[in-house]
Amino acid sequence: MISVSEALERLFALARPLGIETVPLLQAHGRVLAQDVAAMRNQPPFDGSAMDGYAVARVAPGLRLRVIGESAAGHGFYQPVKEGEAVRIFTGAPVPEGAKAVVIQEDVTREGDWITIGDTPEDNDHIRPTGGDFRIGDTVSAGRVIGPNDIALMASMNIADVPVARRPVVALISTGDELVMPGETPGPDQIIASNTFGLHALMRDLGAEPRLLPIARDNEASLRTAFDLAQGADLIVTIGGASVGDHDVVANLAPQLGFDQSFYKVAMRPGKPLMAGRFGAAMMIGLPGNPVSAMVCGHVFVAPVVRAMLGLPAGAAPRRTGVLAQDLPANGPREHYMRARFEDGGLVAFGSQDSSLLSILGKADALIVRMPKDGPRSAGARVEYLPIR
Numbered sequence: 230m231i232s233v234s235e236a237l238e239r240l241f242a243l244a245r246p247l248g249i250e251t252v253p254l255l256q257a258h259g260r261v262l263a264q265d266v267a268a269m270r271n272q273p274p275f276d277g278s279a280m281d282g283y284a285v286a287r288v289a290p291g292l293r294l295r296v297i298g299e300s301a302a303g304h305g306f307y308q309p310v311k312e313g314e315a316v317r318i319f320t321g322a323p324v325p326e327g328a329k330a331v332v333i334q335e336d337v338t339r340e341g342d343w344i345t346i347g348d349t350p351e352d353n354d355h356i357r358p359t360g361g362d363f364r365i366g367d368t369v370s371a372g373r374v375i376g377p378n379d380i381a382l383m384a385s386m387n388i389a390d391v392p393v394a395r396r397p398v399v400a401l402i403s404t405g406d407e408l409v410m411p412g413e414t415p416g417p418d419q420i421i422a423s424n425t426f427g428l429h430a431l432m433r434d435l436g437a438e439p440r441l442l443p444i445a446r447d448n449e450a451s452l453r454t455a456f457d458l459a460q461g462a463d464l465i466v467t468i469g470g471a472s473v474g475d476h477d478v479v480a481n482l483a484p485q486l487g488f489d490q491s492f493y494k495v496a497m498r499p500g501k502p503l504m505a506g507r508f509g510a511a512m513m514i515g516l517p518g519n520p521v522s523a524m525v526c527g528h529v530f531v532a533p534v535v536r537a538m539l540g541l542p543a544g545a546a547p548r549r550t551g552v553l554a555q556d557l558p559a560n561g562p563r564e565h566y567m568r569a570r571f572e573d574g575g576l577v578a579f580g581s582q583d584s585s586l587l588s589i590l591g592k593a594d595a596l597i598v599r600m601p602k603d604g605p606r607s608a609g610a611r612v613e614y615l616p617i618r
C-alpha cells in the first residue's frame with residue numbers, strides 16, 4: 230500500500246495536459262485561462278475626469294474663469310483650455326489639453342458663462358491619467374480560474390475571445406448488479422446508484438465535462454461495453470468492484486480489457502482499494518464502491534487530477550487548520566479523513582465513520598485529516614481539515 234501523497238504524485242504523473250480552445254468572453258467564466266492575454270489598449274485611453282465639474286489650467290480660490298465649452302463622456306472638447314478659461318466637464322470625459330485639474334462643481338459658483346472657484350482642496354486634481362489602470366500589452370496571467378472580476382478586466386482590455394483549457398471529459402462508470410438508476414424501481418436486493426451522481430456534480434463544479442455512462446454489470450461483457458462507451462474521454466472513473474471479492478469486476482477484469490495499472494491500494498480510510506493507471510488514450514481511476522469512500526476519493530484524488538489537467542498547479546486539495554471541539558483517540562495505520570461538523574467554530578467528528586453513511590457525509594462540513602499513527606488529540610488542538618461544503 231502506498232501513502233496518500235505518493236498516490237497523488239503517481240496520479241499527477243499519469244495526467245496529460247489538455248489542449249487549448251478559444252471561447253467568446255461571455256463563456257469564459259469558470260474556465261481556466263490557458264495563455265496570458267494582453268491588453269489591446271490603454272485604459273483610460275486619454276487623461277479623463279474623475280468628477281463632474283470644471284477643467285482648469287490653474288486652481289486658486291477666488292479665481293474667476295470663462296466657460297468656453299463642454300466635455301462629456303463620449304463627446305470630448307478638443308480645444309486647449311488657457312489661463313482665465315474653464316471647460317465644463319463630466320465624469321469619464323477627456324480632459325482638454327492645457328487643463329491641470331478638475332474642480333468639482335460643488336466648489337464652484339456659476340453665473341452664466343462665468344465661474345468662480347471657492348475653497349477647494351488642491352491635493353487632488355481629479356484627473357485619471359492615460360493608462361493609469363492598464364497599458365497596451367499589460368497581461369492577465371494564464372493558470373487561473375476566470376472569475377467575474379477577470380471577465381470585467383478582459384472586457385475592458387478589448388479581449389473578445391479567450392484562450393481556455395479544454396474541459397476534461399470524465400466518463401463515470403458505476404459497476405454492480407445491485408445498482409439501478411435514481412427514479413427506477415429497485416428489486417429486493419438492489420439499491421440506487423448514488424456515487425456517479427455525486428461525482429458528476431463534483432466534476433461540474435471543477436469545470437470538467439462529466440459523462441454518466443450506463444451502469445456496468447458484474448460481468449466481462451458489460452464492463453467491456455462500458456469501456457467502449459468511454460472512448461474519447463480524457464479520464465475514466467469507475468466506481469465499485471475495486472476490492473478483493475469474486476464479483477469485484479474492475480479489480481479482476483480491467484487489466485484484461487486494457488487497463489495499465491500504476492498502483493492499487495492506498496493507506497487511507499476510507500478509500501483503501503483505490504487504483505489508477507492508463508487505459509488507452511485515457512487516464513483511469515478506479516474508486517471503491519462504498520459511497521463515502523467514492524466521494525472522499527473524489528475530493529482527495531479526482532479533484533486535484535482534474536485541476537492539474539486543466540493546467541492549474543498540481544497539488545493536494547487545499548487544507549485549512551481548525552480547532553477540535555472534542556478529544557479524538559489515536560489514529561490507526563491509515564491516513565484517516567474523518568467526517569466532521571462545525572459546532573460553535575470547533576470541529577466535532579461524527580460518532581460513526583462507516584464508509585457507507587451518506588446521511589453523515591451530507592451533514593459534514595469538513596474532513597479532518599489524521600496522519601497514520603497520529604497520537605490522541607485533545608479538545609482545543611489544531612488539526613488540518615478539507616472543507617467539503
Ligand SMILES: Nc1nc2c(c(=O)[nH]1)N[C@H]1C(S)=C(S)[C@@H](COP(=O)(O)OP(=O)(O)OC[C@H]3O[C@@H](n4cnc5c(N)ncnc54)[C@H](O)[C@@H]3O)O[C@H]1N2
Nearest residue numbers: 403422423424425469470471472477501517518519520522
Ligand atoms: N475482504 C475484504 N473485503 C473488503 C475489503 C478488504 O480489504 N478485504 N475492503 C473493503 C473496503 S475498505 C471497501 S471501500 C470496499 C470497496 O469495495 P468495492 O470497490 O469492490 O465496492 P463494491 O463491493 O462494488 O461496493 C461496496 C458497497 O458500495 C455500494 N456501491 C457500489 N457502487 C455504488 C454506487 N455507484 N452507488 C451507490 N452504492 C454503490 C455497493 O452496493 C456495496 O454496498 O470493499 C470492502 N471489502
Ligand code: MOO
Nearest residue numbers: 499500501522584
Ligand atoms: O477504505 Mo473503504 O473505502 O474504508 O470503506
